[in-house]
Amino acid sequence: CHANEADKRAHHNALERKRRDHIKDSFHSLRDSVPSLQGEKASRAQILDKATEYIQYMRRKNHTHQQDIDDLKRQNALLEQQVRALEKARSSAQLQANYPSTDNSLYTNPKGSPISSFDGGSDSSSDSEATGCPDLVATERAGFWYC
Numbered sequence: 001c002h003a004n005e006a007d008k009r010a011h012h013n014a015l016e017r018k019r020r021d022h023i024k025d026s027f028h029s030l031r032d033s034v035p036s037l038q039g040e041k042a043s044r045a046q047i048l049d050k051a052t053e054y055i056q057y058m059r060r061k062n063h064t065h066q067q068d069i070d071d072l073k074r075q076n077a078l079l080e081q082q083v084r085a086l087e088k089a090r091s092s093a094q095l096q097a098n099y100p101s102t103d104n105s106l107y108t109n110p111k112g113s114p115i116s117s118f119d120g121g122s123d124s125s126s127d128s129e130a131t132g133c134p135d136l137v138a139t140e141r142a143g144f145w146y147c
Helices: 003-035 042-099 125-133
Strands: 106-108 115-118 140-142 144-146
Touching: 003 042
Parallel strands: none
Antiparallel strands: 106 115, 140 144
């Protein structure tokens, strides 16, 4: 009966030692996870205090980063909206250039003189005369003449 009681006590002591070793290892792991305590000797109370401070610091930092992300998302959405508006305006301008109204839509050459969208405003068939670009080869892109 006495030996059985000693075995129970030894088993209980082994379990308790294992539990304490696990707690000790967990505190060492926690200590090494806190930058200000890495490799330092610290009591359990110090480890808990510094870990709490570090967690609060990281929460503030994460909150600030999330605000930055949200600000950048808003800024990105505004920029995308501006891009769509500019693309729409460009598309609209190209449509107007490709399909001029019936009032003979006068454009201006580089000198500021109006030229007809039909024949360049002259009887000549020369591109340079039609566009007002002497001695240069003129090209047409999307209804506009470029020198």
